[in-house]
Amino acid sequence: MAVVAVALGCLGVYDAGHHVATGAYWALAVAIMGLGLVIGAFRGRAGGLILAALLATAGLAGSLVVGGVRAAQDLSYDPVQSSDVRSTYRLQTGELSLNLSNLADTAALDGRTVRVRGNAGAIVVVVPRDLRVMVSARVRGPGGIEVEDRYDGGGIGQQADVTLDAATAGAPTLTLDADLRVGHIEVRHDDE
Incomplete structure (x- = not known):
């Protein structure tokens, strides 16, 4: 989760000078959590990420729907x-x-x-x-x-x-x- 927070912060700083779609934040979180789940499958203790990844996936789906209506x-x-x-x-x-x-x-x-x-x-x-x-x-x-x-x-x-x-x-x-x-x-x- 710390890696997700740092990555989102970096994307936010980049977004200040460039236009990044809102869905990109959710997609980045989903991608990092997905990688964490793959690593956790081999090392164990990935259960806590499952709920967070599901919530981030729902956020990504919602942003895709809203993003289609509201452009930057x-x-x-x-x-x-x-x-x-x-x-x-x-x-x-x-x-x-x-x-x-x-x-x-x-x-x-x-x-x-x-x-x-x-x-x-x-x-x-x-x-x-x-x-x-x-x-x-x-x-x-x-x-x-x-x-x-x-x-x-x-x-x-x-x-x-x-x-x-x-x-x-x-x-x-x-x-x-x-x-x-x-x-x-x-x-x-x-x-x-």
Whole structure:
């Protein structure tokens, strides 16, 4: 099971820069557990993997059905007015890019919360230097989180609570709440 967790984490990191189908996670888990069952047939004690392999196979079958309906998306949002910034952005699979660096009126974002939710893939949020951003980011499954120069990745169940300070004192404050099941979250300033 540890090999499955590491392999899924590596696939999640790779998925951050490339588009990998959701079913690939299940297929990788099934393949590794199948290999474990073959080895266990000769060495013994493979019984615990049988239930996990059956559950992973059911997940693979379900993802194939759902994957046929929902293809990977590339969603890009580049608002120029604070009134155009949504309260919630959603992603099924693929990549969601939210660029707030071109906003003309960041003061109007003071006290607001922007939520970004996704199932699998990558979330990239670019923020301007004249905005203080309180980031709360979670990747529930395999994957990683990168906020400025801080990186948490290569594992399962990542959490990062970081404040990106503005270039000037007294800048407006935005709360960014990013939540992804599998994949990579990146939050950075516009000049990086």
